[in-house]
Amino acid sequence: MELLISNLALGFSVALSFENLMFALLGCVIGTAIGVLPGIGPVATISLLLPITFGQPATTAIIMLAGIYYGAQYGGSTTSILLNLPGEVSSVVTTLEGYKMARKGRAGAALATAAIGSFFAGTVSTLLVAASGPVLTKVALSFGPADYFSLMLLGLIISAVLAQGSVLKAIGMVVLGVGLGLVGTDVQTGQQRFTFGIPELSDGIGFVSIAMGMFGIAEIILNLERPESRNVLSSKVGSLFLTKEEWKRATPSVLRGTVLGSLLGILPGGGASLAAFGSYMMERRVSKFRHEFGTGAIEGVAGPEAANNAAAQTSFIPLLTLGIPANAVMALMVGALIIQGIQPGPRMVEAQPDLFWGLIASMWVGNLMLLVINLPMIGVWVKLLQVPYKYLYPSILIFCSIGVYSINNNVFDVYQTLLFGIFGYLCSKLRLEPAPMLIGFVLGPMMEEHLRRAMLLSRGDPYVFIDYQTRPISTVLLAISAVALISMLLPSIRKGKDKALAE
Structure with a gap:
């Protein structure tokens, strides 16, 4: 306990420095803004902002990027409640009850519930990160190369299992990501592979180019082809204070959402979206007021909003302790750390204690900032919603191009980003999720x-991975991977057999 307190004291000394405090505030404001603006999202924003992190210390850069991520979970609730339009995927569920509350004149209460629930969940889940991080790190230090390979394989399989849409498509995107990650020069032999004689590919495909293209540029193209419709709630937001009855109903939902989100956030491929949907389904089952769901039940706002913020915080646990990204945003975080010359994983606690504990402490600071930013500034965010997208995307494209070019001062990187942007757009049309590909791209070289x-x-003995006596961790992880893969493919196999029998 004393060690934890001393480590947190170190973290707060780092997080409360003027530079880190300002960048945490900047990240929270940007995160809230992109959460409010529909069609942008934290993945696209973080990928677009990666170039500006090069000139900053690693701790400062990660604090800012983390603020963008969990700030977007706060901001997404504003559009969901006032416009019936989720600014972030994890806020889709909030539209179901939040907008109905707004139509009944309780928009202020819905916004306050979302902000307070998110603050509480963020605070509790950050405490969980601080408590579990060092413990898991000690466990991870006992991992050997075989164990790490099996763990990363499990992460890839689960990211495919939890992806939306076709399972086979998700597996295909994972394999493609691993293949793209292997492009470049073999570290051990010095031989170039998959470069096709292009000198610029000798160092591999740029992480920023693939992330910015697949998420940033592709998202812009998709937004431009969608008809823009933003009918901001015309009535007043109303009082932000909850009634005694609303407090009584919302509190248990926030507690349940916090627990569920904290658990689901740790799973690879899970994250805020899965937590929000899971919390809503749970509230519909356990609430005493389930008959009100669909008409503006406050439980349908409190639970999911707490869950998505808790999951956003605890998704840092596998990143900081094992170096495994739990979702696409965490994959971007891994990329940002590697760009800074830091290898995420169990040794980061010893090698980079300022970064590890500074990031955890900044989450508490950021959650407090977000509470202050969101509630008093609701009027500002409502005005921001009225900005047409046609005025936003040109500046985003210009910033994107300058940022990519500035990394290596090479126009090839700009062309590469544009190519991945077109590919990302085609993937969206074919319903191929880019997130499993990005996770495969990050984990592929590490797996190799x-x-x-x-x-x-x-x-050269391949049995090292399944020898239970010498490598029990690897054997268990591979067994879990096999079970997950079989359970994932079984419904498709049964469907194919039923179709064959019907014919």
């Missing part, structure tokens, strides 16, 4: 490195 190490240490 640990696979080679494991094979060298075992002198």
